[in-house]
Amino acid sequence: MNNYVKDVYEYILCKLSNHICDSWNRINLKVSASEIYRSLEEPPLEKFGEIALPTFKFLKKLSVDYNVLAESITTQTSKRKPEFISKVNVVRGYINFFINEEFAAKHLFNTVSNMGYDYGFIKVDKPLHIVVEHTSANPVHPLHIGHGRNAILGDVISRILAKRGHSVIRRFYVNDMGRQVAILAYGCLHLNNPLPKGKPDHFYGVIYSITNAVIEIDRLKREIEELKEKGRFEDLERTNNELLDWLNVLAELKGKEPKLVLELIEKLKGKEHESEIQKIMKAYEKRSSEKIVKIIRTICNNIVEGFKETLDKIGVEFDFWDWESDIVWSSIISKILEEARKSPYFTIHKGTSALDFSSLQKVSEVREKLKLPKTFEIPPLILQRSDGTTLYTMRDIAYSIIKFKNADKVINVIMSEQKLAQAQLRLALLALGYKREAYNLIHYSYEIVNLPGMRMSGRKGRFVDLDSLIEEAVSRAYLEVSKRNPKMDEEMKERIAKTVGLGAIRYALVSVSASKPLTFIWDDVLNFERNSGPYIQYTYARALNILRNYGKEVDFSLETLDYGILKKPIIRRLLILLIKFPKVFVKTAEELKPEYLAEYAGKLADTFNSFYTMEPVLKEPVEEKKRTKLYIVKTVEIVLKNILTLLGIEAPERM
RNA sequence: GGGCCCGUGGCCUAGCCUGGAUAGGGCACCGGCCUUCUAAGCCGGGGGUCCGGGGUUCGAAUCCCCGCGGGCCCGCCA
Numbered sequence: 001m002n003n004y005v006k007d008v009y010e011y012i013l014c015k016l017s018n019h020i021c022d023s024w025n026r027i028n029l030k031v032s033a034s035e036i037y038r039s040l041e042e043p044p045l046e047k048f049g050e051i052a053l054p055t056f057k058f059l060k061k062l063s064v065d066y067n068v069l070a071e072s073i074t075t076q077t078s079k080r081k082p083e084f085i086s087k088v089n090v091v092r093g094y095i096n097f098f099i100n101e102e103f104a105a106k107h108l109f110n111t112v113s114n115m116g117y118d119y120g121f122i123k124v125d126k127p128l129h130i131v132v133e134h135t136s137a138n139p140v141h142p143l144h145i146g147h148g149r150n151a152i153l154g155d156v157i158s159r160i161l162a163k164r165g166h167s168v169i170r171r172f173y174v175n176d177m178g179r180q181v182a183i184l185a186y187g188c189l190h191l192n193n194p195l196p197k198g199k200p201d202h203f204y205g206v207i208y209s210i211t212n213a214v215i216e217i218d219r220l221k222r223e224i225e226e227l228k229e230k231g232r233f234e235d236l237e238r239t240n241n242e243l244l245d246w247l248n249v250l251a252e253l254k255g256k257e258p259k260l261v262l263e264l265i266e267k268l269k270g271k272e273h274e275s276e277i278q279k280i281m282k283a284y285e286k287r288s289s290e291k292i293v294k295i296i297r298t299i300c301n302n303i304v305e306g307f308k309e310t311l312d313k314i315g316v317e318f319d320f321w322d323w324e325s326d327i328v329w330s331s332i333i334s335k336i337l338e339e340a341r342k343s344p345y346f347t348i349h350k351g352t353s354a355l356d357f358s359s360l361q362k363v364s365e366v367r368e369k370l371k372l373p374k375t376f377e378i379p380p381l382i383l384q385r386s387d388g389t390t391l392y393t394m395r396d397i398a399y400s401i402i403k404f405k406n407a408d409k410v411i412n413v414i415m416s417e418q419k420l421a422q423a424q425l426r427l428a429l430l431a432l433g434y435k436r437e438a439y440n441l442i443h444y445s446y447e448i449v450n451l452p453g454m455r456m457s458g459r460k461g462r463f464v465d466l467d468s469l470i471e472e473a474v475s476r477a478y479l480e481v482s483k484r485n486p487k488m489d490e491e492m493k494e495r496i497a498k499t500v501g502l503g504a505i506r507y508a509l510v511s512v513s514a515s516k517p518l519t520f521i522w523d524d525v526l527n528f529e530r531n532s533g534p535y536i537q538y539t540y541a542r543a544l545n546i547l548r549n550y551g552k553e554v555d556f557s558l559e560t561l562d563y564g565i566l567k568k569p570i571i572r573r574l575l576i577l578l579i580k581f582p583k584v585f586v587k588t589a590e591e592l593k594p595e596y597l598a599e600y601a602g603k604l605a606d607t608f609n610s611f612y613t614m615e616p617v618l619k620e621p622v623e624e625k626k627r628t629k630l631y632i633v634k635t636v637e638i639v640l641k642n643i644l645t646l647l648g649i650e651a652p653e654r655m
Numbered sequence: 656g657g658g659c660c661c662g663u664g665g666c667c668u669a670g671c672c673u674g675g676a677u678a679g680g681g682c683a684c685c686g687g688c689c690u691u692c693u694a695a696g697c698c699g700g701g702g703g704u705c706c707g708g709g710g711u712u713c714g715a716a717u718c719c720c721c722g723c724g725g726g727c728c729c730g731c732c733a
């Protein structure tokens with residue numbers, strides 16, 4: 001067979017819809033095949049078969065008795081014997097269908113034999129150029145698990161979209177113009193711009209945290225004085241608590257870096273932090289001080305190198321590293337400001353230029369297309385400070401336009417608390433006449449990662465950094481590997497430990513819906529048992545092991561197979577799962593929900609592991625049965641490998 | 656004050672958009688299975704007001720309304 005169907009399950013659903021449609025038409029019931037197709041669902045229990053048609057909505061619509069509907073199908077099915085259905089049963093308002101195993105298996109094996117490791121990767125008809133911007137952490141401290149969630153999500157959706165046939169570009173936005181970078185530079189300047197020791201993001205991260213804490217403490221102390229003077233005691237308690245929290249932060253830092261903390265406290269004493277920081281920011285933006293430009297660029301470059309090292313460890317790569325400063329220093333900002341002034345939505349808000357969305361956001365088409373909150377009033381967007389320097393959103397508008405240069409669609413992977421800002425960005429683009437950009441900018445939002453009982457905070461230096469997480473994951477995996485394979489050589493052990501540790505992290509971060517807040521618990525993230533990355537990897541290694549021991553290539557020739565054993569429940573279950581993989585992939589890619597893949601992989605692994613204990617493959621005495629089983633095993637191996645590839649998890653040769 | 660997200664056995668989670676049959680899993684707990692392709696596994700067991708209350712429906716974890724609890728956002732911060 002040279003012809004093959006890429007999606008066997010889909011093929012069966014279509015054929016079945018037509019069959020039902022035809023059966024009903026014969027007794028003059030007019031329902032379209034597509035309406036039937038849409039009603040088909042999966043029964044909750046195995047004894048109900050694989051495909052179910054609830055008849056409830058048709059009873060009313062056709063004003064016909066349930067028995068008439070059911071009987072027409074059972075009669076037609078037994079008369080015409082469609083090859084893809086083996087059984088129909090009618091239960092409590094449902095018409096249930098059992099897929100013919102032989103039909104499914106023949107098509108599946110033929111498809112897999114043709115597609116190999118492309119099985120399941122159904123391509124879109126019209127591939128797009130898609131930009132995925134993700135991670136984009138401020139270059140002031142090491143990446144933590146929050147960034148890890150962002151990076152893994154961004155990376156995985158990029159991989160999925162690419163396999164779906166799109167061309168994907170991954171970009172990292174280096175936010176070097178923000179206040180946080182200025183604070184770090186401020187600290188470094190007072191330490192006489194030290195050379196980084198160790199990993200640069202960690203080195204600078206400490207300086208940043210201390211400097212920031214000192215500044216916050218001084219600010220809060222001043223605020224408390226003012227509140228006391230004004231007699232606003234109701235605000236005093238809150239501010240006091242905030243101060244205490246920052247004092248704790250500083251104490252925590254002092255525990256780790258006593259010398260540095262004391263030095264910075266000493267050097268920053270009595271300084272006007274705020275105006276100094278403003279000066280740094282302005283100097284950097286206007287490039288008025290060569291020294292500042294050089295220092296900030298050097299610091300950020302070093303930190304970005306640190307990011308790259310970390311991201312490289314978890315297999316995350318970027319095509320472009322876009323520096324915010326490059327955008328500001330280019331002519332694009334002034335061009336956009338000019339466009340803004342010509343825009344009908346331009347306004348002067350509190351003495352500076354802004355965009356006013358009050359009329360625009362009332363257009364319901366705009367609300368819908370930009371996915372704005374239904375009734376929320378979006379405030380005017382201020383474009384620049386009164387001193388003429390740019391604001392973040394202004395730079396973000398420019399960056400968005402740049403990202404759209406050769407792209408049909410841009411996906412920003414950004415945490416959910418930026419939802420309003422992202423909605424504002426889309427509105428701004430529309431207001432400036434960038435309609436295509438506004439309508440095709442997608443905010444892929446995810447919830448934050450918390451520590452148990454504590455909010456993770458980069459600014460407060462309270463976080464589990466990715467490097468430690470990776471190290472811990474790999475060392476835990478190493479213990480497991482050596483326990484199980486005491487005789488294995490050291491190099492192999494370490495390689496497997498790395499594969500397993502990283503697999504655990506990736507799977508843990510991607511298997512929970514992005515919309516759910518994630519509480520970071522070491523033992524959960526580094527779980528190596530069921531429902532984990534290592535579990536999927538282990539299952540893969542087991543399947544591969546059978547194929548390795550078999551010693552020959554599985555050729556998928558459809559002669560000399562035993563289709564009878566496909567009736568065994570465990571094998572049947574595997575077969576049905578395997579034909580569903582293309583559908584799962586398409587759904588995952590269309591909805592950008594990698595957790596679907598994780599869930600499917602878990603189910604497939606469970607089923608395969610049961611099969612593994614119940615149905616020995618290589619010891620199967622009957623050659624035809626053995627071949628059939630081997631085809632199933634080979635297909636499982638391919639599907640698991642394909643899923644691991646999509647999730648960016650390495651598929652280990654052995655474990 | 657307004658907006659967004661989340662709430663499912665002790666803990667974590669799927670299902671919710673697109674209503675359908677006995678709410679799937681995992682961790683932890685209890686009991687079995689390694690002379691047979693890797694026990695990171697398999698088989699079995701106990702444990703549930705799907706946050707609460709109304710409504711729509713033949714039918715609600717799912718849709719609508721009103722609450723409750725948790726998180727986040729509403730800056731000339733980023």
